Amino acid sequence: MKDEVVNNLINKENGLYIDCTFGSGGHSRYILSKLDKDSKLISIDRDYDSYKISKKIKDKRFFFYKSLFSNLNIILKKKKIFGKINGIIIDLGLSNHQIKSKNRGFSFKLNGKIDMRMDYTKGKTLFDILNEIDINKLNYIIKNYGNEYFYKKISKNIIYNIKNNKFINNTLYLSNIIKKIKKNSNKNKKIHCSTKTFQSFRIYVNDEINELNILLNNTKKILSKNGKLLIISFNSIESRIIKNFYNKNKKYIKFIKKIKPSYKEIINNISSRSSILRIFEKI
Ligand SMILES: C[S@@+](CC[C@H](N)C(=O)[O-])C[C@H]1O[C@@H](n2cnc3c(N)ncnc32)[C@H](O)[C@@H]1O
Structure with missing residues (x-):
């Protein structure tokens, strides 16, 4: 355009x-x-x-x-x-350049750290945020900033992974958590199963x-x-x-x-x- x-x-x-x-x-x-x-x-x-x-x-x-x-x-x-x-x-x-750089952590197709800051010189990364967040806040973000129907299950699984020290600081790991939850519901959808959740995190990290x-x-x-x-x-x-x-x-x-x-x-x-x-x- x-x-x-x-x-x-x-x-x-x-x-x-x-x-x-x-x-x-x-x-x-x-x-x-x-x-x-x-x-x-x-x-x-x-x-x-x-x-x-x-x-x-x-x-x-x-x-x-x-x-x-x-x-x-x-x-x-x-x-x-x-x-x-x-x-x-x-x-x-x-x-x-943001979406194509794996180090920025915006893309669920490239394996990188879950950062998502548009200004990587300051502020908390998504990894920092997820490691201190409570489930109610996580529910709110994924539901309201992502319009994600499965927000409760996704939040629960993310918190479970963090509590059990299974949470690895990378985008593909995060995306796989979402994929497992949505695998049966997302078959005919045009958008990737992680799009909405990743969008919600990007919106939150960058206010x-x-x-x-x-x-x-x-x-x-x-x-x-x-x-x-x-x-x-x-x-x-x-x-x-x-x-x-x-x-x-x-x-x-x-x-x-x-x-x-x-x-x-x-x-x-x-x-x-x-x-x-x-x-x-x-x-
Ligand atoms: C879709 S891109 C712009 C692409 C651009 N029109 C081009 O032709 O390359 C949006 C840009 O807005 C910047 N941005 C988003 N929110 C911002 C904010 N609150 N303050 C300043 N820049 C911001 C992002 O860092 C990103 O580089």
Whole structure:
């Protein structure tokens, strides 16, 4: 959806744009290729690897900050451009380098330590969290952040493995616990049996709901009049947060349209199949 992103994001010459989710830099590079010479792009990401990737972009119009969504306000106020932004893109989920690196622990297809921190320089890993968590909290996370029907059995088995010192700090071991529980129910499902539980852990480890709520709330002050807000979401939890934000802020923000990936895009990139691009405009 790269073209849909730039076509709807860029709406002014000499504009100021923000990519809140630099990731591996795909969107930022494409946006820069379409910006006029006087426009500027500020990109942020909490991931240190994104910071390293950003260093390769040599362009006077480009600025990168290793930052959380929740700290974006501070950066913009320091740069004296708070309230002057013409377009914001937020592309939720995991970047290519995160999902493809076994050491990051996001993938149930690669064997690595169960880390799952988007910023691996700070905070508790999933391994730390699971080793101190109680069953009620674990139930809550897998049920609410993963919409996983078998949350009780999965939680019970994870706690059992930890208590019996069987819990090995790796993704495939964790995935196998889930697989054993869901083996008979998951036969015809399109998604992997570990998808929902892994998603729930990723959301919890990275405090994603809180971060997204803070960012969305701030966008209405960050954007200039008629500024565009583009959000790409991948699951029902993210969709719900976006819809709630919109319903509470119809005074400030107008819904323009929703775009789903084309058949061709899904064939080329299967992970795009659940994505939805929503476009809003500041009133
Ligand atoms: C789907 S990826 C973005 C991919 C990017 N559009 C590209 O073209 O490569 C999402 C990125 O958002 C970052 N991210 C997620 N939550 C964040 C937060 N609260 N603060 C800052 N960055 C965050 C992740 O580290 C990840 O790199």
